[in-house]
Amino acid sequence: MSKPERQLHLGLFLFSTGYHPAGWRLPEARVDGAFDPKFLHRVAQKLEEAKFDFFFLGDALASSADMQHQFPSQMVRLEPFTMIANIAAVTEKIGLIVTANTTYAEPYHIARLTASLDYLSGGRTAWNVVTGADTRAALNFSREKHWDNAKRYDYADEFVKIVKELWDSWEDDAFVRDKATGVLVDESKVHAIRHVGDHFSVKGPLNVARPPQGQLPLLSAGTSERSQELGAQFSNAVFTGQILIEPAKEFYAGIKSKLAKYGRNPSELSILPGLVPLVGKTEEEARAKYRELSELLVTDFNLAPLSGRIGIDLTGLPLDGLLPDLSLSTHPGDEARQLVGLAQKASGHDDITIRELFHYFAATARGHLLIVGNPEQIADQMEEWFVEEAADGFNICPPYMPGGLDLFVDLIVPVLQQRGLFRTEYEGSTFREHFGLARPDNQFAKKGALQGS
Ligand SMILES: Cc1cc2nc3c(=O)[nH]c(=O)nc-3n(C[C@H](O)[C@H](O)[C@H](O)COP(=O)(O)O)c2cc1C
Incomplete structure (x- = not known):
């Protein structure tokens, strides 16, 4: 069977005790997996066996014990950069998404951490840009309150532009490494970005060479107008929570229609709603x-x-x-x-x-x-959302762990594969390749080439 032009993208949105607030109480559920590297390795390896596109770690910068009955998985968990570095060492193909909040960070730090992870993972890392869903974070970062939406996104827009420039601050061929002449680096190919803006001044260059993917893919997940705009300008995937197909189709069409004004093609951005599959054999x-x-x-x-x-x-x-x-x-x-x-x-x-x-x-x-159902019923709904352009794929949130993930992989993935909706082998090894995204030219090299011509 020839491969259809468009195929589903599947990722796991990790809730270590399951997405269902009571998932951890099932007799077969793991309660303490969030802090067990072996459990996390097994999850990532299971995803890789199933040829998933990515393993996604969300993040928040505050917690409280009263989250236990509603959001037990998000109450305490490992810090995403350290965790991804560990997962990268025991996997080979699966994309790895790290969440970093721009409101409480510095672009130089984030550029450095993400570029480093891209090396450690062999080009499999992507950055989920969030401005912060948990307002309590302010009190953990020496601030009186969480900024409003406009300020958070003004800050995020400038932040993202700086990170993207820092990733490019060393051209791919800056390293000459000529033992005979003693020239290690061609200094004309290393760029100070000299950014001075409303919120940041960053001279550069970064102290990590250009990451393997050149530019790491960006993801975003906000619902506000500003977040959708950020997604249309920069993101390669937008996560969303949608429960009805008609509003999901409107959301999909709305974001895709914004891409043209940024000179982008709709295929450069995938819309990935969350999906909680409660599947049984029957x-x-x-x-x-x-x-x-x-x-x-x-x-x-x-x-x-x-x-x-x-x-x-x-x-x-x-x-x-x-x-x-x-x-x-x-x-x-x-x-x-x-x-x-x-x-x-x-x-x-x-x-x-x-x-x-x-x-x-x-x-x-x-x-x-x-969705509660047998494998065919759940696959039918996924197919409907995909064909009707309500989704380009799904961020799978198993209701309990690890059984809910195992059942999805063992029962539903084969149905999607038989229908030609999902890959049976990886065709590439980087996050970009899983999403059919070309490796971008270096913006400084491009400018130089244009000037030269
Ligand atoms: C599927 C999904 C996952 C999200 N994950 C996170 C997360 O891990 N951390 C976070 O701070 N916000 C997360 N968010 C929230 C948004 O990314 C965003 O930062 C927040 O909603 C505030 O922006 P907004 O006002 O544009 O919605 C998530 C949203 C969705 C739909």
């Missing part, structure tokens, strides 16, 4: 696991956020009663019906109770689509 097996997880949730059943979500006040109603008439929703169109439809599908019946609706949305607190 639909009934998957549903049984979903019910088991739902019953393990530790919650006070606060119905206020859920009420806001569907536009109907549920507070004070009995948990085991049926949902009120959805036409009462204050939301436009049939949004409430579609949201409730997701919970009905997951539960396997239409007459769901308020408790069952709560279970579904508690399981997706981070905003990603949870």
